[in-house]
Amino acid sequence: DAGVTQSPTHLIKTRGQQVTLRCSPKSGHDTVSWYQQALGQGPQFIFQYYEEEERQRGNFPDRFSGHQFPNYSSELNVNALLLGDSALYLCASSSATGVNYGYTFGSGTRLTVV
Amino acid sequence: AQSVTQLGSHVSVSEGALVLLRCNYSSSVPPYLFWYVQYPNQGLQLLLKYTSAATLVKGINGFEAEFKKSETSFHLTKPSAHMSDAAEYFCAVSELDDKIIFGKGTRLHILP
Numbered sequence: 760d761a762g763v764t765q766s767p768t769h770l771i772k773t774r775g776q777q778v779t780l781r782c783s784p785k786s787g788h789d790t791v792s793w794y795q796q797a798l799g800q801g802p803q804f805i806f807q808y809y810e811e812e813e814r815q816r817g818n819f820p821d822r823f824s825g826h827q828f829p830n831y832s833s834e835l836n837v838n839a840l841l842l843g844d845s846a847l848y849l850c851a852s853s854s855a856t857g858v859n860y861g862y863t864f865g866s867g868t869r870l871t872v873v
Numbered sequence: 874a875q876s877v878t879q880l881g882s883h884v885s886v887s888e889g890a891l892v893l894l895r896c897n898y899s900s901s902v903p904p905y906l907f908w909y910v911q912y913p914n915q916g917l918q919l920l921l922k923y924t925s926a927a928t929l930v931k932g933i934n935g936f937e938a939e940f941k942k943s944e945t946s947f948h949l950t951k952p953s954a955h956m957s958d959a960a961e962y963f964c965a966v967s968e969l970d971d972k973i974i975f976g977k978g979t980r981l982h983i984l985p
Contacts, residue, residue, distance in 0.1 A: 763916070792972075792973075794975075799882075799977075799978075800977055800978070801877075801963050801965075801975035801976050801977045801978050802917070802963070802975045803975075804972050804973065804974070807971070807972070815971075815972060817972070849916055849917065851917075861919060861922070862919070862973070864909075864916035864917040864918070865916050866914070866915050866916040867915075867916055
């Protein structure tokens with residue numbers, strides 16, 4: 760049973776460009792959350808998607824947007840990239856209430872902005 | 874607002890010695906509390922979680938944590954460290970909104 764799959768694993772972009780990261784949730788999970796983990800820091804909550812809608816959002820600018828598809832997979836889009844957007848982006852999937860039933864994290868996408 | 878403070882960004886212990894990683898939380902309601910481990914170039918793996926049942930929570934790989942409401946603490950312990958325990962450990966808290974707030978992490982070093 761595959762867990763959470765994220766692609767690509769590594770990515771290098773130039774300032775001002777746009778990037779799309781992808782996440783396939785664990786089988787049976789319907790909720791996807793995205794986190795940004797800067798070097799030496801803990802993961803920071805970006806947003807969560809359920810039933811193809813953004814259910815809640817952390818303290819991130821509108822440059823960060825997302826989407827969830829009918830098959831529960833999700834994309835994270837970042838526009839107008841800044842050097843400070845360089846980080847490990849983690850996707851976590853869950854079923855119903857993640858706090859009760861547990862989150863499964865992917866291995867992440869390492870984004871480097873130059 | 875909920876928050877987590879992990880004391881010590883780096884902790885070193887000898888192989889076979891007690892592991893103690895400290896975590897204090899702030900929450901306006903009874904929280905859910907978690908410990909996650911992250912190995913290099915990997916995602917987060919859940920070690921254990923507290924969800925208002927028993928205050929002493931046992932997790933994987935011999936780790937356990939005790940919820941102490943009076944001290945707002947949720948420290949992680951393991952009686953005997955193994956070389957394979959070297960990793961980054963994150964304490965996290967969640968309230969009713971299903972959003973997890975992580976601490977900054979503690980890197981555990983195991984000395985031979």
